[in-house]
Amino acid sequence: MIATQAYQQFIGGAWTPAAGGRTYEDRDPYTGDVVATAPAGGPEDMTAAIEAAAAAFEAWSATPPAERQRMFLQAADLLEGRQEEVVSMLARETGSTFGFGMFQSFFVPNLFRQAAALAYAPMGQIIPSDTGAFAMGIRRPVGVVGAFAPWNAALILSARSIAAPLALGNTVVLKPSEWSPWSGGLLWGEIFAAAGMPAGVLNVVTHAPGDAGPIGSALIEHPAVRRLNFTGSSAVGRIIAEAAGRHLKRVLLELGGSNPLIVLADADLEYAVNASAFGSFLHQGQICMSTRRIIVERAVADEFVVRLVEKTKGLKTGDPKEPDTIIGPLINADALAMVQGRVRQAVDAGARILVGGEAVGPCFQATLLADVPPDSEFAKQETFGPVASIEIVDGADEAVARANATSYGLSAGIITSNRERGFALAQRIESGIVHVNDQTVADEPQMPFGGVKDSGFGRFGGQAVVDEFTELRWVTMRGEGHPFPF
Numbered sequence: 346m347i348a349t350q351a352y353q354q355f356i357g358g359a360w361t362p363a364a365g366g367r368t369y370e371d372r373d374p375y376t377g378d379v380v381a382t383a384p385a386g387g388p389e390d391m392t393a394a395i396e397a398a399a400a401a402f403e404a405w406s407a408t409p410p411a412e413r414q415r416m417f418l419q420a421a422d423l424l425e426g427r428q429e430e431v432v433s434m435l436a437r438e439t440g441s442t443f444g445f446g447m448f449q450s451f452f453v454p455n456l457f458r459q460a461a462a463l464a465y466a467p468m469g470q471i472i473p474s475d476t477g478a479f480a481m482g483i484r485r486p487v488g489v490v491g492a493f494a495p496w497n498a499a500l501i502l503s504a505r506s507i508a509a510p511l512a513l514g515n516t517v518v519l520k521p522s523e524w525s526p527w528s529g530g531l532l533w534g535e536i537f538a539a540a541g542m543p544a545g546v547l548n549v550v551t552h553a554p555g556d557a558g559p560i561g562s563a564l565i566e567h568p569a570v571r572r573l574n575f576t577g578s579s580a581v582g583r584i585i586a587e588a589a590g591r592h593l594k595r596v597l598l599e600l601g602g603s604n605p606l607i608v609l610a611d612a613d614l615e616y617a618v619n620a621s622a623f624g625s626f627l628h629q630g631q632i633c634m635s636t637r638r639i640i641v642e643r644a645v646a647d648e649f650v651v652r653l654v655e656k657t658k659g660l661k662t663g664d665p666k667e668p669d670t671i672i673g674p675l676i677n678a679d680a681l682a683m684v685q686g687r688v689r690q691a692v693d694a695g696a697r698i699l700v701g702g703e704a705v706g707p708c709f710q711a712t713l714l715a716d717v718p719p720d721s722e723f724a725k726q727e728t729f730g731p732v733a734s735i736e737i738v739d740g741a742d743e744a745v746a747r748a749n750a751t752s753y754g755l756s757a758g759i760i761t762s763n764r765e766r767g768f769a770l771a772q773r774i775e776s777g778i779v780h781v782n783d784q785t786v787a788d789e790p791q792m793p794f795g796g797v798k799d800s801g802f803g804r805f806g807g808q809a810v811v812d813e814f815t816e817l818r819w820v821t822m823r824g825e826g827h828p829f830p831f
Contacts, residue, residue, distance in 0.1 A: 350381040352527060354390060354551055355534030357397035358544020364389040369553035371526055374440040375664055375674040375707055381438075383526040385553035388563040391518070394548035398489045398516035399569040401545030406486045406514040408543075410464035413512055417461035419540040421454035431500065431528065433666075438528050439499050440674040440707075442665045445628045449500040452790070456501070459790040460508035466811050472819075479822040484815040486514035491564040493575040493585070496522035496676055497631045497729075499529035501788075502576050507533060507547060509810035510572070518548045520564060524676050526551040565589055572814060573597070576633070579727070579753070579799045597803030597813050599795050601727035602755030603637045604785040605748035607770070608649060609741060609761040610642040617760045618652045624758065624784030625733035626660060626711045629672055631680075633800075634756040634778070634786045637728065639735045640744045646737045653713065653735075654700045660711045672731055674707035684709050684730035691723040699735070719750070727753065741770060749775045755796035756785040777804075 351368075353360040362368075367385035372378065384390070424431065432446035441449070474480040490510040494503035499522070507517045521530025530549045537547050552560045564570060565588045573596040575585050582600040589596040606624055608617045624636030641649050665673030675681045681704060688702055691714060701712030712732040717724050723734065738744045748757055756778040761767040767781035777796035780787055788794060795804040803813055 349379050350527070352381055352383045352531050352551070354384045354386055354394075355531060355538075355547070355549040356390065356394045357548065358538070360534070363387065364393070367553070369523070371438060371524075373437050374524075374676050375666075380434075381527060383531075383551045385556065386550045386560060387552070387556065388559050390550050391520070391560050391563040392567065394518045394550045395489060395491075395564070395567045395569050397545040398518050398548055401543060402486075402488055402516045405516055405543060405546045408514070413464040413514070414461040416537065416540045416542050417457045417464075417508070417512060420536050421457040421461075423536050423539055424450070424457070425454050431532070434528050435500060436665045436673075439496055439525050440665050440676060441499075441628060442670050442673045443668040444671075445498075449498060452501050452788070453504045456504055456508055456790040460512040463509060463512040463810065466513070466808070468811075468815070474821065476827065477823070481820045483818050483820050484811065485818060487814060487816050488515060488571040489569045490515045490517050490572045490574065490814060491570045492517055492519045493561065493564075493573070493577065494519060494521050494529050495577045496524035496529055497628065497633070499525035500532075503529040503533065505790075505805050506574050506576065509805070510574075510814045511542075511547060513811065513814050515572070515814055516546050516548075518550065518564060518570070520550055520552070520557075520560060523552055523554045523557065561585070562588065565594070566592060570594065574803070574805075574813075575599070577601075579801070582801055597795075597805070598801035599633065599803070599805065600755070600799065600801035601729075601753060602633050602635075602785075602796060602800050603727055603751045603753040604634055604756045604758075604776075605638045605640055605751075605774075606636045606758040606784055607741075607744045607748060607760065608639065608641045608645070609744070609759070609763075609767075610644040611762040612645065612760040613762065614645060614649055614652060617649060618656050620758070620760060620784040621653055621733070622656050622660070622711075624786050626657070626672060626731045627786055629675060629709070630731040630733070631676065631729050632786055634788070636733055636758070636785045638747070639733055640747050641735060641737055642741070642744065643737050643739055646735075650699065650715075650735060657700045657711045657713055662705050662708045662710055672708055672711050675709060675730055678707075680729065681707060681709060684728060684732060687723045687726070687728045688712060688714070688732060691717050691721045694718045694721045696721065696723070696734075701731075725752075741766075745770055745773050749773075752799040753796070754798035755800035756780070756787075758783055758785045776800075
C-alpha cells in the first residue's frame with residue numbers, strides 16, 4: 346500500500362497551505378483511491394503568488410546567464426534521478442500508461458537542457474539609422490508570466506509552460522490542473538528549489554475541481570502579470586483569450602485538434618497501420634495531437650481497415666500500472682461520459698463501429714468508427730479519448746480537402762512512399778504541424794510547436810519562445826545632439 350501524500354502550495358519559496366485551509370483529494374483515475382491531498386487554493390493564494398513573483402523579478406532578470414543555465418542543467422539531473430517515482434505518480438495521478446510515462450520522463454530533462462541554452466540566446470540587434478543615432482533592438486524579459494498547465498501530459502506540458510519563461514529571466518506563477526497537482530506543478534517547486542532557484546521566481550498554486558474560474562481570473566487580471574500561456578481545450582482557450590484581451594495581455598494558446606492522418610495508396614500498409622494505432626491510441630487518445638481522423642485512399646482502404654481493426658483488437662485495456670497496458674483509464678467520469686456520448690450520438694446518426702465502442706470500468710476501448718456524418722458532434726468537436734474515424738477518399742486532392750475540413754489546425758500526418766509528393770501535399774494542409782511519413786503525435790523541445798485556426802496561436806519551442814516571452818525595445822544613443830526646428 347502506497348501512503349497518501351499531503352501536499353502544500355509553493356509560494357515565495359515556502360510550502361504553504363491554502364489561505365482558507367481547505368484541501369481536496371487527488372484520486373487515481375483507475376482505482377478511485379486517494380493518491381494525495383492537495384491545497385484547495387483560491388484568489389488570495391494566487392494574489393500572494395503573483396506578488397512574490399513580482400518581488401523576485403528584478404533580481405532574477407539580472408541573474409547571470411551562467412547561473413540560470415546551471416539551475417536548469419541541475420533540474421534535469423534531479424528529475425532523471427527521480428524517474429521511477431515520477432513515472433509511478435503519472436500512472437497513479439493521471440492514468441498514464443508505463444510507456445507514455447517513460448516517454449515524458451525522458452522528454453522533460455531534454456526540455457530543461459534545451460531551456461538552459463536560452464540563457465545565452467542573442468537578445469538584441471544593431472539597426473541602421475538615417476539620423477546618425479546608434480540604434481538597437483534589445484529584448485528584455487517581460488516580468489511575471491502566468492502559466493496554465495493541463496493534466497493530460499502533465500509532466501511535459503507543465504514543464505514546457507515554465508521552462509522558457511524562467512530561462513529568459515521572467516518569474517512564473519503556475520496553475521496546474523486540479524487533476525494533476527503534483528506531476529503537473531508541485532513537483533517543479535521541489536525540483537527547482539533543490540536546484541537553488543531563488544524564492545519567488547517560481548510559484549505553484551493548486552485548486553480543487555470546480556474552482557478554476559476565480560483563481561484563473563485572478564491570474565489573468567493582476568496588473569503584474571504581463572504574459573500568459575495556456576495549453577488545453579479550444580473552448581477554455583477562447584475564454585482566456587477574451588479575458589486577456591480585455592486587459593491587453595498577450596497570450597500563447599496551444600489548444601485542441603481534430604488531427605488528420607492521410608494514408609496514400611503507395612504507403613507501406615504495415616507501417617501505416619502501426620502509425621495509425623500509435624497516433625490514435627497513445628495515452629488513450631488524450632493528447633492534443635492524437636490522430637482523430639484517418640483518411641485513406643480507396644485503392645488500399647479495404648486491406649488497411651482489416652489490418653487496423655485487427656491491430657486495435659489486440660490493444661490491452663486496463664490498469665496503467667501494468668507495463669503491457671496500452672489503453673488506461675480516462676481522467677475522470679465526466680471524460681468517460683463525454684466519449685461514450687459522442688460515440689453513441691455518431692452511431693445514432695449513421696456511423697458504424699468497426700471495433701471497440703464500449704466502456705470497460707473507467708476505461709474506454711480503443712475504437713474505430715466509419716461513415717461518421719459530417720454534422721455529428723464527433724466530426725465537429727475534439728473528442729478526447731481513444732476513438733478515431735476512418736474516411737475513404739478517391740485521391741490525394743480529396744484527402745487534403747478532407748484534412749482541411751475542420752475548424753482545427755494543430756497536427757497532421759501523411760504516409761506515402763513518395764517523400765517529394767508528401768512534402769508538396771504538406772504545404773496545402775492547414776495545420777501548424779505536418780509530418781510526412783509519421784503520425785500526428787510527435788514533439789521535440791527545440792521545434793516550433795503550435796497550431797492555427799481554432800488550435801490556437803503562438804509557439805512553444807526553439808527560438809520562437811524568445812519572441813513569446815520577451816519584449817523588443819528600441820533604444821538609441823547619440824554622441825552629439827542634432828538641431829531642432831524650435
